[in-house]
Amino acid sequence: MSAAGLVKTYGSGDGAVTALRGVSATFVRGQFTAIMGPSGSGKSTFLHCLAGLDAVTSGSVVVGEVDITGLSRTRLAELRRERLGFVFQSFNLLPMLTAEENILLTGRLAGCPADRRWFDTIVDALGLRERLAHRPAEMSGGQQQRVAVARALLTRPEVLFADEPTGNLDSRSGAEVLGFLRTAVDSYGQTVIMVTHDPVAAAHTDRVLFLADGTIVDELAAPTIDAVHARMRRMEG
Numbered sequence: 024m025s026a027a028g029l030v031k032t033y034g035s036g037d038g039a040v041t042a043l044r045g046v047s048a049t050f051v052r053g054q055f056t057a058i059m060g061p062s063g064s065g066k067s068t069f070l071h072c073l074a075g076l077d078a079v080t081s082g083s084v085v086v087g088e089v090d091i092t093g094l095s096r097t098r099l100a101e102l103r104r105e106r107l108g109f110v111f112q113s114f115n116l117l118p119m120l121t122a123e124e125n126i127l128l129t130g131r132l133a134g135c136p137a138d139r140r141w142f143d144t145i146v147d148a149l150g151l152r153e154r155l156a157h158r159p160a161e162m163s164g165g166q167q168q169r170v171a172v173a174r175a176l177l178t179r180p181e182v183l184f185a186d187e188p189t190g191n192l193d194s195r196s197g198a199e200v201l202g203f204l205r206t207a208v209d210s211y212g213q214t215v216i217m218v219t220h221d222p223v224a225a226a227h228t229d230r231v232l233f234l235a236d237g238t239i240v241d242e243l244a245a246p247t248i249d250a251v252h253a254r255m256r257r258m259e260g
Contacts, residue, residue, distance in 0.1 A: 024049075024050050024073070024084070024085060024086045024087070024181070024182055024214070025047075025048065025049040025050065025084075025085050026046060026047055026048050026049075026069075026072070026073055026082065026083070026084050026085075027047045027082055027083050027085075028045050028046075028047055028081065028082040028083070029043045029045065029046040029047070029069070029072055029079050029081075029082035029083075029084070030043055030044060030045055030046075030079065030080045030081045030082055031043040031065075031068050031072055031077065031079055031080050031237075032080045041237060042065045042068040042237055043065050043068055043069060043072065043079075043082075043237045043238075044065075044236070044237040044238050045082070045238065046065070046069055046082075046234075046237070046238060046239055047082075047239075048232060048239060050182070050214060050216055051214070052181075052212065052214050053208060053212040053213070053214060054208065054214060054215075054229045054230070055204065055205065055208045055214075055215045055217070055227065055228040055229045055230075056215070056216050056217070056228060056229065056230055056231070056232060057217050057218075057219055057224065057225040057228040057230070057231045057232070057246070058070060058216065058217065058218045058219075058231075058232050058234065059218075059219060059220065059225060059231055059232070059233050059234070059251070059255065060233055060234035060235055060258070061235060061255075061258060061259055064234040064235050064236065064237070065234050065236070065237040065238075066218050066234045067186060067218055068237075069218075069234060070184055070186055070216065070218045071186075072084060073182075073184065073216065074103070074107060074109065074182075074184045075091045075094075075099050075102065075103055075107070076103075078092070079092050086102065086106060086107070086181060086182065087106070087181060089102065104129065104132055104178075105135075105178065106178075106180055106181045106182075107180050107181065107182055107183075107184065108129075108175035108176060108178065108180035108182070108183040108184065109175055109183075109184050109185075109186075110168070110171050110172055110175050110183065110184070110185040110186070110188045111171070111185075111186050111187075111188070112186060112187040112188065112190040112191055113191065114159070114164075114167045114168055114170075114171050114191070115171065116159045116167055116170060116171060116174075117159075118158060118159050118160060119158070120158065121155065121156050121157060121158055122151060122154050122155050122156070122157055122158075122159075122162065122166075122170045123155040123156065125159070125170055125171075125174055126142070126146070126151075126170060126173045126174045126177055127142075127174075127177065128174060129174055129175070129177055129178055130177050130178055135178060137177065138177075138179075141177070141179065142177060145172075145173045145176050145177065146173060148203060148206065149169040149170075149172060149173050149203055150169070150199075151166070151169055151170060151173060154166055154170075163196065164191055164192050164193070164196060165192050165193070165195070165196025165197075165199055165200065168188060168189075168191075168192060168196065168200050169199065169200060169203070171188075172188075172200060172203060172204070176207060176211075176213070180213075181214065182214045182215075182216060183204075183207070183213055183214065183215045183216070184215075184216050184217075185204065185215060185216070185217040185218070186217075186218050187218055187219060187220070188200055188201075188204070188217065188219075189201060189219070189221065189224055194223075197221075197223075197224070198223075201224055201227045202227070204217070204227065205227050208229075215228075222248045222251035222252050222255065223248055225246050225248075225251045226246055226247055226248045226251060228246060229244070229245070230242060230243060230244045230245070230246065231243040231246045231251060231254075233254055233255075233258060235258055240258070241254055241258070
């Protein structure tokens with residue numbers, strides 16, 4: 024997927040705030056990309072515009088051969104449901120459903136019968152086999168986030184978007200979720216785009232895009248924790 028010249032402005036007149044200022048980037052299939060930057064840099068806005076969750080003021084976002092910025096609300100909702108996956112900091116599981124029912128929910132909404140072999144693959148890879156009959160309140164935060172990841176991957180999305188996916192997790196649970204996202208890229212060719220503030224999380228990725236004041240100001244390939252720390256200190260200094 025790609026973005027070209029993304030501008031996002033909130034409000035109008037003297038009160039207008041421009042969150043993105045002509046941002047362009049290309050995301051290669053089967054690559055894990057982190058988006059980082061100081062608070063207010065535009066990183067979450069960028070992710071939401073890429074995912075079609077927020078309308079752009081100008082510019083384009085292309086998924087496959089489709090410019091999603093020109094789609095109707097109905098068609099955009101269909102595309103998100105059928106071709107994109109989402110993992111959020113807050114899990115967003117339905118409390119009355121079991122883990123298995125939550126995982127299968129996106130496929131049911133899309134009208135796609137579940138591929139049970141793929142379901143078994145991701146459930147076992149995420150260590151959820153013994154939790155399938157449990158509801159969210161009966162699971163730890165790390166288990167709930169793994170359910171959310173499984174749900175996002177069930178339809179084999181072209182791109183998986185993750186917005187601070189480890190933000191509500193302890194370090195061990197966070198490492199488990201990041202490890203599986205890494206495996207999804209390496210073993211299944213999944214494309215993952217993740218917003219994070221955590222250099223440890225960023226070190227699991229193939230590259231990091233750094234935003235400041237609504238523009239991409241730096242890029243780091245094969246990131247390490249120390250290298251990410253150094254770039255962030257330079258930006259914030």
